[in-house]
Amino acid sequence: MTYRFDFSWLPLYWPVILKGLLTTVELILVGALCGVVLGVACAWVRSLGPRWLRPLVAAYVELIRNTPFLIQLFFIFFGLPSLGVQMSELQAANLAMVVNLGAYSSEIIRAGIEATPRGQFEAGASLAMTRFETFRHVVLIPALQRIWPALSSQIVIVMLGSAVVSQIAAEDVTFAANFIQSRTFRAFETYFLSTALYLLLALALRQALRGVGSLLFPRRAAR
16 A cells, blocks of 8 residues: 655645744743743742742642643643633643743752852852842852753753643644644644654754853853
8 A cells, every 4th residue: 555645735724834833932932931030030949049938939849840741731721710810822831831841940950059169159148249149140150051951951842842732722833733634634744744843943942042052151152
């Protein structure tokens, strides 16, 4: 039996694919930026922040890291409306990605903070800096430099995991693929294309993160 490839449907459904691609890119940008910011805040609390706040942040991190992303997404989209919190599919997907990446990135960033030599903290204290000022001006950038490859990999992993947002009808690449397959019945071609798009997105994201690392840590890039 010979299978005949057929991509004749591609021009007709190209707008659907483009919309899905743009939605996935938005999820990447919002999730990566806000998720890393949340991760930095949580890492600071757990390493140097108020002691009373540490158990709350630790509970959040353990809850997210030990439950499936899909369940977190369902809870945000289907569960929160029961408490009066209404949001669109895309808003729920963005929030789920931020919350998920925030928990994972906080542990990676915390590892970088805890690897900071004690002398850097003492240097900040000798300049009459507060803990937060020492963290911001002395500790943060070197800590991020240490863990940037691991953090970049985690961002890519979360981006690839974003494919499940199609389960709440967020119109990403996977949603577009499912829609096209249901109309054309060309499953192999449709999911081959979506696989290729995710591969290109992952490679482009890794390259972009490598470029961001070169800008943030020029001395490391020069080595």
